[in-house]
Amino acid sequence: MRIMLQMILLLLLAGRLHAQDPLTKMFQNYSLAKSDDALFVHFDKNVYSNNETIYFTGYLLAQDLNRHNVLAVALVRDADSLVLSHRKFAMSGGIAFGSLAIPDSILVGSYHLLAYTNITVNGKPKVVFRQPLSIKSGKEPSFLATLKIVKAATEQQKINHVLLSVTSNEKRFLPKPTAVTYNYNGKTVTTKTDGFGQVPLQLPVIAANQQHLKLKLKYEKDSSFLSIILPKPKYSASVKFYPEGGNIINGVVNSIALEAKDENLAPVSLKAILYENEISIDTIETNSYGIGKFHLLAKAQNVYKLKLVHSQFIDSNYLLPKIINSGIALEIQKPVCNDTVVIIARANKKQNVWLRVHNFKESFLYAPVSLSTKQSLKIPVNFKGLATVTITDSLNRPLAERMIFGGYSSKQQLTLTTNQKQYQKRKKVELNIKLNDTNEVAIVSIACVQENRLEVSKMNDIQSYFYLYNQLDQLPASGSLNALQNLDYVNSILSVKGWRRYTWNEFITSADKVKPPIDSLKITGQVVHDSDKPIKKTVSIISLGSTNFLQLYTDNAGNFNLPLNETTTPFNKKLYLFIADKNGSTDKIKISDDYEKQNLLLSKSPSYFTLQLPSTLVNSEELKLSSKEKILQLKEVTITKNNSDFFSSKFGANGCGDYVCTYNILNCPNHIGDPKNREPIAGQTYLVNGKQTLYPGCSVEKTQGYTVVNGLSIAKEFYVSDYKQPEEPAYFSTLYWNYLNKIEKNKTTAVEFYTGDITGKFKIIVQGISKGDFIYQEQLIEIKE
The missing domain is CATH 2.60.40 (Immunoglobulin-like)
Incomplete structure (x- = not known):
């Protein structure tokens, strides 16, 4: 009866006492001092081939969205940190979208996509996102x-x-x-x-x-990369103990989590024996995430150790943390909860304490509690995401702490319905999307890609990233496309992440911290003489290649800032700067691009690595696409550079890089580098996204004395074809992509696209944002002969 009364009392006091928390100001200070700005980028898939296009949408969470107006994306090879391709895209209201072309000559292997915005803190981008990916080949290698x-x-x-x-x-x-x-x-x-x-x-x-x-x-002429993680002889495992609440308390039953890792920091599934004074008292097992849990009635005078049942390790005895004489032990059987969470508190004496539920930025609940030696506390939850339950004494010193995840619901936020589950080749897919959530509207990106182009080990989704990965460090792989929907996984990691990366002392002293300087990345230039000596006059500079004409003037020393918002160029094109009043002089333009400097620094960052497990055999055949993913095999062509035509980049293309394939399609994605391509003619009409479109011509003049700049790129529109031409091959692993879709409540959003010539399973993934939440849903379809 007393336990029930305590539960009811806490529920009644929660709302009334919330506003009286004496640390409210500290929460506000910490929220300002510790930025939670974060960036997530939804890429259409994570396994690509050469000549493919990477499509993506960026979603930003920031205190000041308007300052972030550029999204930079770079493709980096893991083997040597080489930056192979990079582009910049406009960002508005925390959303950016774009596309990146994969070079035809790219080598197979492991890569990652690097994304960040223009805002920097202490010279480094404030938000950075990395997406690991694989590049595989659809062609037969020579070895x-x-x-x-x-x-x-x-x-x-x-x-x-x-x-x-x-x-x-x-x-x-x-x-x-x-x-x-x-x-x-x-x-x-x-x-x-x-x-x-x-x-x-x-x-x-x-x-x-x-x-x-x-x-x-x-x-x-063929090259390839291979890598392997070599095994070590017997070594010491990494074994850590995480008592719920933070400490092992004398004389009470303690709930303790165990985490075991090998020398590569990979989780280890194993058995272990718990000993009390050399007498075995329990057998413990860790799951596939290397995490296990056990209970211990701790006695301060005894010695407790864990012995691993595993022949791989040198030593297998690990002492448990020191037992303290007084304190509070916590236990939460279901830390992932919806609107309430039940906490069992155990202590070896009665005490009056204060209970807080917060996220170090905001206090959700604050109430006094008179604890007995064992007590159940039923706490209301009025938030979604990670939060911390902290029990303090009257001087606000922490006695126990435990992390929970509130607002969790198994209800689908979206309903995805297709007109069929199975399709034949080149048939229409009708997809209907309905918003089930309480939100009125959502903005999402939609992809339909071949299932084997989504490697689970490299998967990132918007819900798991914002709610888990971005908040907690060094998490094991979940083994699923959406980690947050794997309850066993979330419950396991919360048991070993009870004490967050933010310490209570840091929280208390946050008001004394000085805010670091915030700046923005820039592109600057200088007009110099041929000897690299600065000029001493004002010069006019004009641009070609952008969607609008740009003219700017230098200062008296030839310096200028390039306004990025006026440098928008079509997909995969560049901006060309010329000195307007050159008059035969040998003056030239030197560009300093902060984004290119950041690409080099971030690509070599030691903080980024992809955990790999030791293997006894690595085969280059693993980097080949399956035979049913046949791509168009083009005859090898040697392209010699013509110095007079510095814009030529693709076989059959004009100075702007535009070309027409044999099916009269302008810049056909299926015929990049085809020797049968021809240059488009101004005034003629060609197919663009299935519609006859007038080609305006190439306005770029073949003029010497230019400087190439990567300005803001326009995203390439995804080409949705009905493949009515039977001769036109349709071996595309991405059947559909759309980057900015508005989904409204009580309305059905209809999407149509067509299957291609690749058979097998395809995954439809819809993810994005709504007011105060993140959206993720997937649907499977199959294409048969």
């Missing part, structure tokens, strides 16, 4: 390569014996050796395969967390 560990390192022989083998596609010896460049332990070595197409390597064990061997192979 196949395998890396195999033939003899793993032991404690006595700390050397890994690795064998690289290179053969033809038919698994025969190649007539010539393959050039091999490999990097290991900070050293780069160049060698060649022997007469059997092999290179034996003896690599000593190094101290780094991951022994990463990276190789570049080159045979005639």
Whole structure:
């Protein structure tokens, strides 16, 4: 009865006492001092091939959305941090959309997309988002390569014996050796395969967390990257204990979470025995996330340790944290909750405390509680997302803390309905979208992509990112497309993330912190003499290639700022700057692009890495697309650069990069680099997105003395075709993309697109934002012969 009365009392007091929290001002100060600005970018998929286009929509959460007006996106190769492509796009109201062309000559392997906005803090972008991806090939390579560990390192022989083998596609010896460049332990070595197409390597064990061997192979005109994580001999596991509430309390039952990782920081699923004074008292198991949970009636005079049942580790005994004589132990069986959460509080003495539910920026509940030695507290939840339950004494010193996730609902925010579940090739798909949430409107991006172009290990979704990944550090992979919908996963990680990265002391002292300087990235230029000496006069500069004419003037030293909002260029095109009054002089323009500097710095950031598990065999065939994803094979063409035509970039294209394919389609995405392409003629009409469109011509003059600048790009419109021409191949892994769709409550939004020539399963993914929440929903369809 007393427990029930306490639960009711807390519910009654919550609303009345909320406003009386003496730390309200500190919450406000901390909210200002600790920015929660975050960026998420929805890319249509995470597995691409050369010549494909990457489509994306960026969603920004920021205290001042209007200051963020540029979204920069770069494609970075993981093997050597090389930036292969980069563009800038306009951002308005926290939303940006765009597209990025993947170079035709790109090598297969692991990459990541780097995205950030123009606002910087202490010289670094305030928000950064990274999306790992894979580049695979639809063409048959001229060679196949395998890396195999033939003899793993032991404690006595700390050397890994690795064998690289290179053969033809038919698994025969190649007539010539393959050039091999490999990097290991900070050293780069160049060698060649022997007469059997092999290179034996003896690599000593190094101290780094991951022994990463990276190789570049080159045979005639083909190149490829391979990498492998080498195993170590027996090593110490990383085992950490997380008592609910923060401490193990003497004389009470404590709920304790356990997290086990290997030397690569990968979770380990294992068994362990809990000992009390060398006597086994419990058997504990960790799940696939490396997390387990057990209960312990702690006695301060005893010694508790955990012994792992695992032959891989050197030592297996791990002492539990020190037991303290007084305090509060918490237990929450369901930390992921909707409108209420039940907390069991245990203590070895009665005490009067204060209970807060907050997120370090806002206090949702504040109430006094008179705790007995064991008590259940039913707490109302009026928020959505992560929050912390903190119990303090009368001096606001924390006694116990536990993280929860409130406002969780299994109800679908959207209903996705297709007219069929299975389709034949080149048939219409009718998709209806309805908003089920209490919000009146949502803005979403829609993708329909081949299911095997969505690698689960590389998946990011807007809900999981904003609610989990961006708030908590170093989370294990969830094993699902949407981590937040995996209740077992969320419950597990909350049990080991009870004490957040923000400390209570940092929160208390936040009012004393000085705000760091905030700035914006710029593009500046200077007109100099041919000897690089600055000029001493005002010069007029004009641009070509942008959607509007731009003329600006330098100061007396030739300096100028380039206004990005006036440099908008069509998809995959660049801006060209000329000195208007050159009059035969050899003066030139030098550009300083802050975005390009940030690309180089961020691409080499040590904070970014993709966790990989050790493997005994790596095969280059894994980087090939399946046979049913056949792409158009073009004859190899050699394009020689003509110095008089500095705008030429594609075979058959004019100075602006525009071309027409054999089906009279302007800039057809299926025929990039086709030798049958021809230059478009001004005044003629061509097909653009299925409509006859007049081509205005190419306004870029073939003039020397230019400077190329990456201005603001216009997103490429996704080409929705009905594929009525049977000769036109339709091997597209992305069937549909749309970046800005308004979904209104009680209205059905209809979307139509067509299946192509690839059979198999395709995933429809809709994600975006509504007022105060994030939207994610998926639907599966199948295409059959």
